Amino acid sequence: MFDFLTPEKATLIAQETHLLAILLAIVGVIAVALVYISIYRSAVKYKRGSDTDRSKQPSEDSRKQIAHALIIFIVLLMIFVLSADTFLRAITPPNNTLEIAAVGKRWMWKFQHHPDGQREINELHVPIGRPVKLTMTSQDVAHSLSIPALGVQQAVMPDHYYTNVWFEVTTVITKPGDYKAYRLMGGQYNGTAYSQMTGNVIALTPADYQLWLEGEYIPGGPPPTPVEKGQGLFEKSENGCSSCHLADGNGLGPWFADRYGASIELDGGGTATVDDAYLAESIIDPKAKIVADYTTVAMPSYEFSDEELSNLIAYLKSLSGAAGDEATGPAVPAEMPEAYTLQGCGGCHGVNMEGGTGPILVGLDVDYIIKEAREGNEELGMTPYGPDLIKDSELEQMALFMNAATMEYTGLELSEGVIEKLQLVQEPLAAEDKDSVEAALIKVLEATIINKSPLGLQNTIKTMITSLELDNWAEYTGWRLASFLGEP
Numbered sequence: 001m002f003d004f005l006t007p008e009k010a011t012l013i014a015q016e017t018h019l020l021a022i023l024l025a026i027v028g029v030i031a032v033a034l035v036y037i038s039i040y041r042s043a044v045k046y047k048r049g050s051d052t053d054r055s056k057q058p059s060e061d062s063r064k065q066i067a068h069a070l071i072i073f074i075v076l077l078m079i080f081v082l083s084a085d086t087f088l089r090a091i092t093p094p095n096n097t098l099e100i101a102a103v104g105k106r107w108m109w110k111f112q113h114h115p116d117g118q119r120e121i122n123e124l125h126v127p128i129g130r131p132v133k134l135t136m137t138s139q140d141v142a143h144s145l146s147i148p149a150l151g152v153q154q155a156v157m158p159d160h161y162y163t164n165v166w167f168e169v170t171t172v173i174t175k176p177g178d179y180k181a182y183r184l185m186g187g188q189y190n191g192t193a194y195s196q197m198t199g200n201v202i203a204l205t206p207a208d209y210q211l212w213l214e215g216e217y218i219p220g221g222p223p224p225t226p227v228e229k230g231q232g233l234f235e236k237s238e239n240g241c242s243s244c245h246l247a248d249g250n251g252l253g254p255w256f257a258d259r260y261g262a263s264i265e266l267d268g269g270g271t272a273t274v275d276d277a278y279l280a281e282s283i284i285d286p287k288a289k290i291v292a293d294y295t296t297v298a299m300p301s302y303e304f305s306d307e308e309l310s311n312l313i314a315y316l317k318s319l320s321g322a323a324g325d326e327a328t329g330p331a332v333p334a335e336m337p338e339a340y341t342l343q344g345c346g347g348c349h350g351v352n353m354e355g356g357t358g359p360i361l362v363g364l365d366v367d368y369i370i371k372e373a374r375e376g377n378e379e380l381g382m383t384p385y386g387p388d389l390i391k392d393s394e395l396e397q398m399a400l401f402m403n404a405a406t407m408e409y410t411g412l413e414l415s416e417g418v419i420e421k422l423q424l425v426q427e428p429l430a431a432e433d434k435d436s437v438e439a440a441l442i443k444v445l446e447a448t449i450i451n452k453s454p455l456g457l458q459n460t461i462k463t464m465i466t467s468l469e470l471d472n473w474a475e476y477t478g479w480r481l482a483s484f485l486g487e488p
Helices: 012-045 062-090 206-213 226-235 276-284 306-318 345-349 366-375 392-404 416-430 434-450 455-469 473-485
Strands: 098-105 108-113 119-121 123-127 132-138 143-147 152-156 162-167 180-186 198-204 263-265 271-273
Touching (some): 012 062, 098 143, 108 123, 119 123, 123 206, 455 473
Parallel strands (some): 098 132, 123 198
């Protein structure tokens, strides 16, 4: 309820500014209270009908007046000294600062790390414990950058450069991959979309900041591998696996080291090969094939999800040094890589790839996405993004995520009229009749306009019509239809 009294403070300047504000508030309250108490006392003492002696004139005690004035002077001087000291340190960057250029533009803040470092939009990554200096200007109109938690507030004008803005984040982060986000915003009204000039300052440990510069940083740290997830399940006390299956081989159940791929003897005769199928069966139905010499205690059956079962098997296989299944390709990331936001892709294609001035991005071929990003598309107004802007590994992860994402991720819902028109494209597409496909797509576009569909959907249909000039037009149209209609 009273969080506004204790705002987040991530720099020494922000902490001192907050304390000064509290001091000024206390002094102000005391001053106002003394004035009102004096007024109330005089009003009561000298009210009409009171028997107060009014014959004596107030005495002029110079010593008392000087004492009052001296007290006020000392209090104000103390406030001035403290404020001046904080202000001078706030506008005097120390040596060896990390220099970052900041440009205000309708309706975004653009940052570039010096020299020739990463470029960001509405987001700024900084290392903890190192002074950061912002060289600021405006590209069009008056702007103001406000980062309350860092004690930063600076107005900028076009054709002027401001070089006295700096801060040093003092937050403590102990776990690799963790970060702390602080809100940044425009602090000055300058047009209709002023409220969109918001973002975050991301504070990282120096090691993680260096990884981020190299494009290798993973928020929260690298995700656990299937083996690590399986180990967590195995060691989870509720499951009880590690209680019976002991590494020294003296448990109530067998240990798994060097067992994968081997042939084991079963109770009652017969043998079985320890492979994925055997391990899965032994977890789900332990009584199906009981290992010889381990018949004393009956193992309970478990109901794991398919993913949990796969992870648990991966861990058991790792105990024998067995390699997992050969990779079929790079893994799809769990969330859109950070480069999508940093390079401003969402400005044209939407935060959730729902489209806008640019088309929807879900369901497209990975190689096609990479090619379009690298070469650009002059006809659609898309500039090329070279490796200096998006590293190959980042672009591949973005493309994999876009390829795997569905229309559900975008939040868009197609009307029945639009879906019906899209279905009519399938037959001429199967026959590779380009003219008929174009005619059908024009009807889809008309349906999106009539149904007042979102701009992103309308522009995607326009892109499909334009893309009929491509050599692989049929393939491209097929990708789009599959994503819209939810068909493989």
